[in-house]
Amino acid sequence: MELGSSCWSGIIAAYREFLPVAEDTPVVTLNEGNTPLIPAPALARELGIHAEVYLKFEGLNPTGSFKDRGMTMAVTKALEEGSSAIMCASTGNTSASAAAYAARARMNCIVIIPDGNIALGKLAQALMHGAKVFAVQGNFDDALRIVREVTNSYRITLVNSINPYRIEGQKTGSFEICDVLGDAPDYHFIPVGNAGNITAYWKGYKEYYSCGRIKRLPKMMGFQAEGAAPIVRGHVVEKPETLATAIRIGNPASWKLAEAARDESQGIIDMVSDEEIIAAYRFLAEQEGVFCEPASAASVAGLLKLARQGFFAKAHPTTVGAHGTSSPVRIVCILTGHGLKDPKNAIEYSSKPISVPATVEAILEKVKLEPRSQGALNS
Numbered sequence: 480m481e482l483g484s485s486c487w488s489g490i491i492a493a494y495r496e497f498l499p500v501a502e503d504t505p506v507v508t509l510n511e512g513n514t515p516l517i518p519a520p521a522l523a524r525e526l527g528i529h530a531e532v533y534l535k536f537e538g539l540n541p542t543g544s545f546k547d548r549g550m551t552m553a554v555t556k557a558l559e560e561g562s563s564a565i566m567c568a569s570t571g572n573t574s575a576s577a578a579a580y581a582a583r584a585r586m587n588c589i590v591i592i593p594d595g596n597i598a599l600g601k602l603a604q605a606l607m608h609g610a611k612v613f614a615v616q617g618n619f620d621d622a623l624r625i626v627r628e629v630t631n632s633y634r635i636t637l638v639n640s641i642n643p644y645r646i647e648g649q650k651t652g653s654f655e656i657c658d659v660l661g662d663a664p665d666y667h668f669i670p671v672g673n674a675g676n677i678t679a680y681w682k683g684y685k686e687y688y689s690c691g692r693i694k695r696l697p698k699m700m701g702f703q704a705e706g707a708a709p710i711v712r713g714h715v716v717e718k719p720e721t722l723a724t725a726i727r728i729g730n731p732a733s734w735k736l737a738e739a740a741r742d743e744s745q746g747i748i749d750m751v752s753d754e755e756i757i758a759a760y761r762f763l764a765e766q767e768g769v770f771c772e773p774a775s776a777a778s779v780a781g782l783l784k785l786a787r788q789g790f791f792a793k794a795h796p797t798t799v800g801a802h803g804t805s806s807p808v809r810i811v812c813i814l815t816g817h818g819l820k821d822p823k824n825a826i827e828y829s830s831k832p833i834s835v836p837a838t839v840e841a842i843l844e845k846v847k848l849e850p851r852s853q854g855a856l857n858s
C-alpha cells in the first residue's frame with residue numbers, strides 16, 4: 480500500500496469528483512478539512528425542544544479557520560494556471576490562509592488588511608508565513624476594492640471568495656456534514672460577513688441533493704453582526720462596527736448569492752448584537768468546552784436568539800417537551816475560526832488570573848478544597 484494512502488489528505492483528494500481538478504492538477508494541500516462535528520448537549524438543552532445540535536468546528540483546519548478549504552482549491556488552480564503570486568483583502572483569516580498556502584506552493588502573497596481591526600493571531604500568521612502585509616487606513620470593503628482593481632490590471636491571482644474556486648473548496652464542508660449525519664440537517668446556522676461561506680455551503684448541499692446522496696435540503700440560517708448587517712438592513716453599511724472583526728463588512732461581495740441561499744432554502748438572514756455574540760462565545764467555551772473566535776459565535780448567538788423568540792417551538796410544536804418520543808430537530812452550527820486567533824477578546828471577556836504569593840496558603844485562602852482522606856490514591 481502506498482505510504483499514507485489510507486490517511487486523510489485534504490478536501491481535494493476526498494471530494495475530487497465534485498471539484499474542477501484533473502489527474503495532473505498540482506494539488507497544494509495542508510490536509511485541510513475532515514473537521515469534527517461535535518455534539519453540543521448543553522446548547523440543545525437551551526432550545527426548549529427535542530433537538531440535536533452539532534458544532535462543525537472549522538477552527539481545527541490547518542490555519543485555524545474554514546478558509547483553508549477554499550484556499551487549497553484557489554492556490555492549486557492558481558499554480559495550475561501558471562500564476563506566481565496571489566493577493567487578497569482580509570479581515571484576518573483569509574490572509575492567514577492565503578499566506579500559508581502561498582508558502583506551501585512557493586508563491587508570493589500580498590494581503591491587504593484594515594489597519595488596527597484584525598485579531599492578533601491572524602496578523603501573526605500572515606507575517607510568519609512571509610506574506611507582504613499592507614495595513615490600509617480603511618475597512619475591509621476599501622481593501623477589497625483595491626484588490627479587485629490591482630488584480631484586474633496586473634498579473635496576480637485574486638484569492639478572495641469572489642474567486643469561484645474558493646467557493647468550490649468551501650462547499651466540501653456540507654459534504655462532510657452530510658457524510659457524518661447520513662443526510663442534511665434541518666437547520667444550518669452560519670455567520671455571514673462577505674457572504675462567500677453561506678453561498679458555498681448552500682451550493683454543496685444542492686450538489687449532494689441532486690446526485691441523490693441526501694434526501695432533503697436544510698434551511699440556511701445566516702447571522703450578521705448588528706453593526707455590520709447590510710443584508711438584513713437592505714443597504715450598504717458605510718462604517719461597519721462590531722467586536723467580531725472577522726465579519727466587520729459593510730458591502731459583502733456575495734450579497735445576492737447569500738440572499739438566494741436564504742430564499743431557495745426558506746431560511747433566514749438576521750443579525751445579533753455584540754452582547755449576544757459574546758454571550759454565545761462564552762457559553763460555548765464554558766458549557767461545551769469549545770473555544771471559537773467571536774465571529775464564529777454569531778451562528779450560535781443566532782440560534783439562541785431564535786430559541787428565545789419561540790421560533791423552534793412554533794415551527795416544531797410536536798417536539799416541545801417531547802424529549803425522546805419524537806424525532807429530534809437536527810441543527811448544525813458552523814464555528815468558522817479558532818478562539819486562539821483572538822487572544823485579546825478572550826482575555827477581555829473572561830475572568831482574570833488571580834495574582835498571589837507563591838505559597839500553598841495563598842491558594843487555599845481563595846479556593847475551598849476538601850482534605851484528602853487517609854490512604855486515598857492520588858488522582
Ligand code: F0G
Nearest residue numbers: 569570572573672673674675676815816
Ligand atoms: N467567520 C470567520 C471567522 C471569518 O473569518 C469570516 C470571514 C466569516 C465568518 C464570514 O465568512 O465572509 O464567507 O461570509 N472572513 C473573511 C476574511 C472576510 O477576510 O478572513 P464569509
